[in-house]
Each structure stands twice: as C-alpha cells, then as structure tokens.
Amino acid sequence: MPNVSFIPHAAARVSAVLAQLKDYLGDKVSTNQSVCEAHSHGEALELARLPAAVVFAETTEDVSTVLGICHGAYVPVVAFGAGTSVEGHVTPPEHAVSLDLSRMTGVLQVNAEDMDCRVQAGLTRQELNIRLRDTGLFFPVDPGGEATLGGMCATRASGTAAVHYGTMKENVLGLTVVMANGEVIKTGGRVRKSSTGYDLTSLFIGSEGTLGIITEVQLRLHGIPEQLSAAICQFENLEDAVRTAVEVIQAGVPIARVELMDDVQMAASIRYSGLDELRPITTLFFEFAGAPASVREQVEVTEALAGDNNGLGFAWADTPDERARLWKARHNAFWAVKALYPGFRVISTDCIVPISQLASLIVGVKADIEASGLQVAILGHVGDGNFHTLIMTEDTPEGSAKALELDRKIVARALALDGSCSGEHGVGVGKLEFLEREHGAQSLEVMRTLKVALDPRNILNPGKLLPEGLAYIG
Amino acid sequence: MPNVSFIPHAAARVSAVLAQLKDYLGDKVSTNQSVCEAHSHGEALELARLPAAVVFAETTEDVSTVLGICHGAYVPVVAFGAGTSVEGHVTPPEHAVSLDLSRMTGVLQVNAEDMDCRVQAGLTRQELNIRLRDTGLFFPVDPGGEATLGGMCATRASGTAAVHYGTMKENVLGLTVVMANGEVIKTGGRVRKSSTGYDLTSLFIGSEGTLGIITEVQLRLHGIPEQLSAAICQFENLEDAVRTAVEVIQAGVPIARVELMDDVQMAASIRYSGLDELRPITTLFFEFAGAPASVREQVEVTEALAGDNNGLGFAWADTPDERARLWKARHNAFWAVKALYPGFRVISTDCIVPISQLASLIVGVKADIEASGLQVAILGHVGDGNFHTLIMTEDTPEGSAKALELDRKIVARALALDGSCSGEHGVGVGKLEFLEREHGAQSLEVMRTLKVALDPRNILNPGKLLPEGLAYIG
Structure with missing residues (x-):
C-alpha cells in the first residue's frame, strides 16, 4: 500500500475531484439531486446511498479521464449502466463518483460473416438486437431485464437462454477495459x-x-434459428416437473429454454399476465x-419425457405473438408477484446446484418455506x-430479517449440495457473507491478491464482491 | 520484491533443495541421467535443457511439498505431463526441478447424471475416455497427441473437436491448484x-x-452422440475447400469436425497412412x-455447399473402423510429413483468424511458401x-532460420487480419516474440502484474508465456 498519511479526508478529496472533473468534462458532470438519487441504487433499494456526483461518459477516453483523476485523489468510482442489478452492485461507496455509461450505445462494428460485433458498454441487449435485425443474427444472452451489455459482462449475467447458448462468459470474445489508474x-x-x-x-x-x-465489448452472435417453437406443460406435482426438466437435459436434447414456475408463481402470473387458459x-x-x-x-x-413424469399435455404457442406473450409472462414473474401484495417487498434469491441435486434441493426448500410461514x-x-x-x-426490519433467514437456509442447502450461492445475480454486497463458505479462505486470498495488484488504491467499487480479509502472500 | 541479497547462487540453492526433497519424498526424487534427459524437452527438441532433478508427484500434497521447499529456496519448478507440447513449455529453466505429474492418473469421481467428472492432472484424455466407457459419456477435447488433462488445461488446448464442443476453456468446471508457496x-x-x-x-x-x-480437474462430459458419420470431400482448388468449410460454419451447421489437408499434406498422408483411394x-x-x-x-x-464450391463428391466412412482409419490419418499428419524426408526437421506453425479472413490468409500463405522455396x-x-x-x-541453423522466417511472415499475416499467433499450441518460448504485437504493451503489463502478484519469487516456469517488460503500476 502506498503511504496515505498525507491524503486529506474523503469528503475533501471528492470535492477537489469534482472541480477537476468539471474542468475536463464540463456538463457531463452532474451533482443534481435527482440525478444523484437515480444513481443511488440498483433494484435493491434498501441499500441506497447518494454519490457525490454522476459523470455521464460518452467515450472510453471520458472513462479514462475520470479514473485518472479519481485515482490521483483516492476517490472511489462505481460504474452504472441500467441500474438493474439486484445485489447492490451499483450502490455508491461513501464519497464516490458514479460513472454512468448509458450514453455509450454505439455499435462499433458488425462482422456478419464471422458472427461477431463490437459495441459500447452502455448499449442494452434489446437495443443491440433491434440494430441487428437485418443481419439474420442475434445476441442470445437474456437476463430478462433491460440491462446494458457492459453490466451483463460485469455480473457474468445469464438467464433463460443460457442452457443453450451459455452465459456472458461463453459469449464475449474481448473487451476494452479502463484500469484503475486510467490506463x-x-x-x-x-x-x-x-x-x-x-x-x-x-x-x-x-x-x-x-x-x-469495461467500455467496449466484442460479442459472439448467433444465427436466428430457422424454426422456433414454444410450449408449456403443467404438472400436479412440483417434483415431476423438475424431474422432466432434468431428464431432458440428461437426454442431451439441445433445448433452447426450459423454465419452471411453481403454483404460487403461476397464480400470480395468471392474474398479472392474463394467462387465463392455465391453471x-x-x-x-x-x-x-x-x-x-x-x-x-x-x-x-x-x-x-414429460408424459412419463405425469405431465398434463403440451400446449403450443405457434405464432410469434403467442410466444412473445408466454415469455413476457415469464419475464414479468417478479412484477406479477410484486403486484400480489402492494407495499410488500419482494426479495429474489438465486442459487444453483448440479442438476442431479435440483429435485432434492427444491423439496427441501419447499419445506423451509412452509416452516417460515412466508409467501414464496x-x-x-x-x-x-x-x-x-x-x-x-x-x-x-422484521420482515426483511425473516426473508433473509429463509434465504440463508436456501443458500446453505445449495452449498451443501456442491452448489453456488449465485447462478447469475452476482455477489455485490448481498452475497458477500456466503463467499468464504463457497470458495474457501485460500481462494478468496488469491482473489484479494488480484484485487490489490490491479487496484492498489481500492478505488474501483470498493466493498463489493470480496469480503474483507487477507490477501495471498506468494 | 523481497530482498534477495543473501540468497546463494542458483546452483547451490538447487543442491540444498535436492537434499530436502529427498528427505520428504524419498525415491519419488530422481537425478538419474536418462530420467533427466526425458524431462529436458517436450516435442521442441532443440530447446532441451536438463533439470537438476525430476520429482514424480503422486498427490496434491506432494506437489505442495515440492513447491513449499522450492519456494523457500527460490528454485524454479516446471510441471511436466506427457511432454507433448511443441513450444518449449516444459523445457526446464536453469537450475530447476521438473515436477512430473504423470503418476497422478486417478479418476476421483464420475457424476454421470450431471455429466461431469473429477480427475488428477496426470491422466491422459485417451485413458479417461477408456475409463468412461460404460457411462455413455466422453470427454471431447482432442488435440491429437496423447496429452495429459492437466497439460491440456495449462496450454488451453483444443484440436479437431473444438468447432463443436469448444476448447479446454469451455470444458473445465473447476481446478485444484497449488500456488507458488505450496498453498x-x-x-x-x-x-x-x-x-x-x-x-x-x-x-x-x-x-x-x-x-x-494444476493437480485436479473437474471436467464437463458429453453424451456419446446417437449417430456419428464421417465423410471426405476432395477439391481441385484450395480456395474452394476453404470456402466450403467457412460456409458450413456460417450456415450454422452444428458440425462435429471439419478439417482441411492440402495437396502436399495429402500426398504425404496417402503414402504414410495408406489412403490409396484418395488423390x-x-x-x-x-x-x-x-x-x-x-x-x-x-x-x-x-x-x-460442397457441391456449390466444386467439391468432387462425398465419400463416406460408415463403420467405426473406417472412421478410425480416417481420423488416425488426420492425427498422423505430422508423422506423415516427417516421414517424407528422414532426418529433416518439421516445424509446426499455428495461427488463427476470424473465419471470414481464412481464405485470403491461406492464399497469402501459399504465396509466401512458394517464395520461400521450402516444402510446406x-x-x-x-x-x-x-x-x-x-x-x-x-x-x-540455416534451415531453422529459413523456417522461422516463413513462420514470422505467416504470423504477421494472421495478426494483420485480427488473428492470434496461436490457436492452440500456446506461447511457451516459441511465440514470445509475437505477444506484444498481438495484445499490446498495456495488456502485457497487466498480465505481468498478475504474474508478480501470484508468483513474486518467479519460480513457476519462469521465462515462459510472458516476454520480459514492465508490470502495471496501479
């Protein structure tokens, strides 16, 4: 660590930085109250904290300028895309600058023959797919929300299409990245x-x-499939549905998506999305x-396989409109639940296990839910x-504590079954407490070593992803 | 960097270490001349250098012991698997210990339902597939040689099946790794x-x-396909063949393998592998x-697509024996060429470009070959x-210089077309000179920073992968 004994107090540092940022970036810098409020949180509202300022970057050079200045003054910076993350990733640290990349929406190149493209990090996946419309290609990773591609990289996002196309990890070929010191x-x-x-x-x-x-992303694209069919199948019994999904994967069917919604979710979605034909x-x-x-x-x-597991028959959605209606209902699952009890909080958990463990995990979770007395x-x-x-x-506070207690039980079950505490939402601050149990202290030491090596002043989104502790001493 | 002024000379350090290694590991430590010679090189014989000793690790703990001792004495360690790498990766640094993992051949778990397994790093992929025979599953990454799975991880190997199944990058779920200090x-x-x-x-x-x-590897497995068919198609014209392959990929055909051999290679392979039915x-x-x-x-x-590009018709290999004969001929390509001129060296180059650039690259390379006067x-x-x-x-020396000159021209062409200087062989020492041109000085600084952070005493295979230069100053 450099000697920090002459560095002024954090609040003074960030004030000094604001003047410099305005010199270089003019009206791309905002300290407007409502702008700051909009950048105080992602979808985890309870973690909100105001940034000292928001900078709207338009180029990689802008990002480099911001980091160069903030690095010089030991001021933390948090990148902000669409604000759709759910684990507190974009909540500013204290006395920090929020660096908004949502103006960086350029499609820099499309190489149709090679099925790849290069985009700026602030572009959303929906907008990318609109701009690709004439190429016969699309970008398949689909986390549901209107997220930016840079944010999807940063959280290793996945979603409903990952079972077929993989996650961001498998679909990014390269990046432009601005390092802590602006390089x-x-x-x-x-x-x-x-x-x-x-x-x-x-x-x-x-x-x-x-x-x-991350300011630019080179993405793999995929050909729009010649044929797309969607269907639903209902089950009286949760385990039968899970077993069907598991067996489809084990049979090697290259299925494009397979999603489950339980009875509670279906009741909410039928009401919210008008799926009146379903039970x-x-x-x-x-x-x-x-x-x-x-x-x-x-x-x-x-x-x-569905028939063997007591599925109640396939209902087909053959037209694009029908398919869109079905998948929209799936993507609106959160809002459907949210609408059930206005004023309630809805907390989304996220864990993953090897598929052979899924049925027993869900059965256990159902029991935990019952014991909790919560609606889930x-x-x-x-x-x-x-x-x-x-x-x-x-x-x-009592409600949140009860929900968190249930979440902890679910995660503990998943970890005991060789699972992970997050399949796709990421760590942020919400999952910090589970990381050591999942990865072990030694792996976390190595991760901290990488963090210290690349960001020795700890200005890049400090407090996220890594619980405090020792670095590895090589 | 720690203060190294009291560290004795490298030769003295390694002698001291040998005594310690023998104390802990007994007859797993060998200084036998022929054992050391067998560990002095991979397939790039010209880079041979003797290790001070060879240690045959049998467990992760053995590896940890070796690294703990060598780390204490600043003695370099190079891991050795099957010795099949071609860029000098396993050539020992000066005064180094070669750490042979080939006795670590355990299959630690097979989770057939989840299609994954955990193996020790010294197991070869062929042996793994033999042991999986009763499961209906296989591990698809196939670099041709009889490589160990740990070595394949270390070089990010791929080969003929990568077009369908991906490389090691896409097929490894987790690792056990011993760090520089033995942790x-x-x-x-x-x-x-x-x-x-x-x-x-x-x-x-x-x-x-x-x-x-790397001492253990968690691998993704895949179901053995219900049906396998192999075929060959010959072309009077190289560009037609390349165009066919490119169009097959662009059409989204999920082809399992598509390999090209040119006229020179085919002449050699027909003779070596008895493919007398082919031209x-x-x-x-x-x-x-x-x-x-x-x-x-x-x-x-x-x-x-082959017909549209003047392919001369498909010849099918329908029986497993026929398929095996064909793929064996493909995998023996190197030896077929080697047999053409006994006593000659055969140098294998390796580059990759976006597929749209492949035809123009190969046309350019053909011209370079012609100008070189070499047989290629x-x-x-x-x-x-x-x-x-x-x-x-x-x-x-003159022959090697001429070959290297041609290799440099080929790499320069690939890099100019957004390519990489190695698709699968790795850097070792053979590709060091191209790395800055491919990645840029700034990316190499970041890579060096990671190296310094995780191996501050520079004992892990020093001199490989990273050209000398600066680390990043965060």
Whole structure:
C-alpha cells in the first residue's frame, strides 16, 4: 500500500475531484439531486446511498479521464449502466463518483460473416438486437431485464437462454477495459479461440467493476434459428416437473429454454399476465430452436419425457405473438408477484446446484418455506440447475430479517449440495457473507491478491464482491 | 520484491533443495541421467535443457511439498505431463526441478447424471475416455497427441473437436491448484454456471504453469452422440475447400469436425497412412454427430455447399473402423510429413483468424511458401479459422532460420487480419516474440502484474508465456 498519511479526508478529496472533473468534462458532470438519487441504487433499494456526483461518459477516453483523476485523489468510482442489478452492485461507496455509461450505445462494428460485433458498454441487449435485425443474427444472452451489455459482462449475467447458448462468459470474445489508474487495455480479440497469454477477458467478466471498467465489448452472435417453437406443460406435482426438466437435459436434447414456475408463481402470473387458459399449478415453459427436423426430434423426446413424469399435455404457442406473450409472462414473474401484495417487498434469491441435486434441493426448500410461514414463489432456469425464489415480506426490519433467514437456509442447502450461492445475480454486497463458505479462505486470498495488484488504491467499487480479509502472500 | 541479497547462487540453492526433497519424498526424487534427459524437452527438441532433478508427484500434497521447499529456496519448478507440447513449455529453466505429474492418473469421481467428472492432472484424455466407457459419456477435447488433462488445461488446448464442443476453456468446471508457496486452492466447482467471484479457473487455464500448478480437474462430459458419420470431400482448388468449410460454419451447421489437408499434406498422408483411394489434392474431412434426423439435415446442407464450391463428391466412412482409419490419418499428419524426408526437421506453425479472413490468409500463405522455396504442408481446424503449416527443413541453423522466417511472415499475416499467433499450441518460448504485437504493451503489463502478484519469487516456469517488460503500476 502506498503511504496515505498525507491524503486529506474523503469528503475533501471528492470535492477537489469534482472541480477537476468539471474542468475536463464540463456538463457531463452532474451533482443534481435527482440525478444523484437515480444513481443511488440498483433494484435493491434498501441499500441506497447518494454519490457525490454522476459523470455521464460518452467515450472510453471520458472513462479514462475520470479514473485518472479519481485515482490521483483516492476517490472511489462505481460504474452504472441500467441500474438493474439486484445485489447492490451499483450502490455508491461513501464519497464516490458514479460513472454512468448509458450514453455509450454505439455499435462499433458488425462482422456478419464471422458472427461477431463490437459495441459500447452502455448499449442494452434489446437495443443491440433491434440494430441487428437485418443481419439474420442475434445476441442470445437474456437476463430478462433491460440491462446494458457492459453490466451483463460485469455480473457474468445469464438467464433463460443460457442452457443453450451459455452465459456472458461463453459469449464475449474481448473487451476494452479502463484500469484503475486510467490506463486503457484491450483483451481478447475476434478469433474464436486463442492460447496466447492469460485470459484477461474472463478475469473481467464477473468482476463487478472492482478490477477495471469495461467500455467496449466484442460479442459472439448467433444465427436466428430457422424454426422456433414454444410450449408449456403443467404438472400436479412440483417434483415431476423438475424431474422432466432434468431428464431432458440428461437426454442431451439441445433445448433452447426450459423454465419452471411453481403454483404460487403461476397464480400470480395468471392474474398479472392474463394467462387465463392455465391453471395455478407447476408449469414448465419450453422453447425449441433449430432446423426443422432437429426441432421435431427435440419435441418428440421432450413430450415423451414429460408424459412419463405425469405431465398434463403440451400446449403450443405457434405464432410469434403467442410466444412473445408466454415469455413476457415469464419475464414479468417478479412484477406479477410484486403486484400480489402492494407495499410488500419482494426479495429474489438465486442459487444453483448440479442438476442431479435440483429435485432434492427444491423439496427441501419447499419445506423451509412452509416452516417460515412466508409467501414464496419458486421459479427458475431448471435446465442449468439454477433457481430463484421470490420472497414476499412486509417492508419492515422484521420482515426483511425473516426473508433473509429463509434465504440463508436456501443458500446453505445449495452449498451443501456442491452448489453456488449465485447462478447469475452476482455477489455485490448481498452475497458477500456466503463467499468464504463457497470458495474457501485460500481462494478468496488469491482473489484479494488480484484485487490489490490491479487496484492498489481500492478505488474501483470498493466493498463489493470480496469480503474483507487477507490477501495471498506468494 | 523481497530482498534477495543473501540468497546463494542458483546452483547451490538447487543442491540444498535436492537434499530436502529427498528427505520428504524419498525415491519419488530422481537425478538419474536418462530420467533427466526425458524431462529436458517436450516435442521442441532443440530447446532441451536438463533439470537438476525430476520429482514424480503422486498427490496434491506432494506437489505442495515440492513447491513449499522450492519456494523457500527460490528454485524454479516446471510441471511436466506427457511432454507433448511443441513450444518449449516444459523445457526446464536453469537450475530447476521438473515436477512430473504423470503418476497422478486417478479418476476421483464420475457424476454421470450431471455429466461431469473429477480427475488428477496426470491422466491422459485417451485413458479417461477408456475409463468412461460404460457411462455413455466422453470427454471431447482432442488435440491429437496423447496429452495429459492437466497439460491440456495449462496450454488451453483444443484440436479437431473444438468447432463443436469448444476448447479446454469451455470444458473445465473447476481446478485444484497449488500456488507458488505450496498453498492449495480450489477454483470453480461442479455447477454449470456461477457468478460469484473472480473466474480463477479461467485464469489458470492457459497459464502454462506460470501462476500455479494444476493437480485436479473437474471436467464437463458429453453424451456419446446417437449417430456419428464421417465423410471426405476432395477439391481441385484450395480456395474452394476453404470456402466450403467457412460456409458450413456460417450456415450454422452444428458440425462435429471439419478439417482441411492440402495437396502436399495429402500426398504425404496417402503414402504414410495408406489412403490409396484418395488423390493428392486438397481434402476436407467431415464428422457429423447427433440424433439421426439432425445428422441427416447437417449432411444435406454440407453436401449442397460442397457441391456449390466444386467439391468432387462425398465419400463416406460408415463403420467405426473406417472412421478410425480416417481420423488416425488426420492425427498422423505430422508423422506423415516427417516421414517424407528422414532426418529433416518439421516445424509446426499455428495461427488463427476470424473465419471470414481464412481464405485470403491461406492464399497469402501459399504465396509466401512458394517464395520461400521450402516444402510446406497446410492443414487445420478450418471450422475455427485455425490452421497449421508443417515446414520441412534441413536440421541446420540455416534451415531453422529459413523456417522461422516463413513462420514470422505467416504470423504477421494472421495478426494483420485480427488473428492470434496461436490457436492452440500456446506461447511457451516459441511465440514470445509475437505477444506484444498481438495484445499490446498495456495488456502485457497487466498480465505481468498478475504474474508478480501470484508468483513474486518467479519460480513457476519462469521465462515462459510472458516476454520480459514492465508490470502495471496501479
């Protein structure tokens, strides 16, 4: 650590920095109260804290300027995209600058023949897919929310399509990253594989803005499938539905999506999304994609497996509108639950286990839910072994404590089954307490060593991703 | 850096260490001349250097013991698996210990339902697949040689099946790694995705033994495809063959393998592997895998594209024996070329470009070959944009210089087309000179920072992967 004994108090440092930032970046710097409020939190509202200022970066150079200035003065910086993260990732540290990248929406190149493109980090995936419309290509990673691609990199996002296309980890070829001191590096490239040097791209994917700030992303694209079919199948029994999903994966069916919603979730979604043709019982949502004969083959295997597990028959959504309605209902699951008890908080949990453990995990979780007396919906990306619960609770300290207690039980179950405490939401501050149990103290020491090496002044989103503790002494 | 002024000379240090190693590890330590010679090089014989001793580790604890002792005495350690690397990765640094992991061949767990397994790092992929025989599962990454899975992790290996199944990067779920000071960490786990913490697994994959020594590997497995078909198609014209492969990929055909061998390579392989039914002209080797209808669909599209590009018709290898013969001929390409001119050296190059650039690259390379006056075969994993040349040269300094000059021209062409200087062989010492041009000085600074942070005494395979230079000053 450099000698910090002559560094002025944090509040004084950030004031000095604001003057410098305005000199260099003019009206891209805002201290407006409502702008600061909008940057005080992501979707975890309870963790809100105001930044000292918000800077709206328009270029990689802007980001470099901000970091150079803040680095000089030991002022923390947190990157902000669409503010859709749920674990407190974008909540500013104390006396920090929030660096908003949402103006960086350029599509810098589309290489249709190579199925890749380069975009600025503030572009959302929805907007990218609109701009790709004429190419026959699309970017498949779909976390549901209207997230930016930079934010999706930073949290290693995935979602409903990961079972087929993989997560951000598998779909990013390279990055432009601004390091803590403002230095700009490029990682990876355009080739499909390479074995030259450390995999810096993967190091920044999932680093939650704590090692560098991502400003450009080289993405893999995929051909829009020749045929897309969606279907739902309902089950009287939760375990039968889980077993069906597991067996579909084990049979090697290259299914595009397979999502589960339990009875509580279905009741909420039927009401919220008008799915009146459905019953409030456990339901699997399927999507099949590919060439026609392959899709037919996938459907046959899947229908047979669902039948063997007491599925109540397939209902098909054959038109694009029907499919859109179904997937919109799935993506609105959170809001459907939220609408059940206005004024309640809804806390989304997120864990993942090897798929063979999923049925026993969910059975255990159901028992925990019953014991808690809370209203809880279960839904998830069952094809990956990843599932969420949505815990409804009164917006009081007691309510939150009760929900957190249930969350802890669920995570403990998942970790005991070789699982992870987050399949896709990330650590932020919400999952810090589980990290040592999941990774072990030694691995965390190595992670802290990387953090200290790349951000020795600890200005990049401090307090996120890594619980406090020792670094590795090589 | 720690103060090293009281550290004795390197030769004295390693002698002291040998006594300690023998105390702890007994006859697992060898200084036998022929054992040391066998560990003096991989397949790049010209870089040979004798280690001071070879230690045959049998457990992770053995590896930890060796590193603990060597770390204390600033003695370098190079991990050795099957010795199949081609860029000098396993050549010992001066006054170093070679740490042989080839006795670590345990299969520690097979989770058939989750399609994963955990193995010790010294197991070869062939042996793993033999042991998996009764499960219906296999590990697909296939670099050709009889490599160990730990070595394949360390070099981020890939090979003929990467176009469908991905490289080691996509097929490793977690690792056990011994750090420079002997500390043991676990990275990753068994889940299919996770967003908790830095991706240490990816950091060690491709790190060539310079950040830690991998002792266990958690691998993704895949179901053995219901149907496998192999075919070859010959072309009068190299560009037509390349264009066919590129169009197959661009059409989204989920092809299992697509390999190219040019006229020079085919002449050698026909003679060496008895492929007398074939002509010495450019040839594509295809493999199709999957459920029957999907395979039929893939074949139809591929045959049509080959026909459009003047392919001379498909010849099918329908029996397992016929397929094995074909793929054995492909894997023996190096030896086929080697047999052409006994006593000559054969130098294998390795570069990769975005697939849209492959045809123009190969045309340019053909011109370079012509201008060089050398005998050179072209072959490669064209579905990835990855290709090799095999340069035949007299085993003299002049011969090597001429071959290296041609290699430099090929790499320069690839880098100018957004390529990488190695798709799969790795950096070792052979590719060091190209790294700055490929990644830029700033990225190399960041890589060096990681190296210094995790191996401050520079004992882990020093001199490999990273050209000398500055580290990043955060």
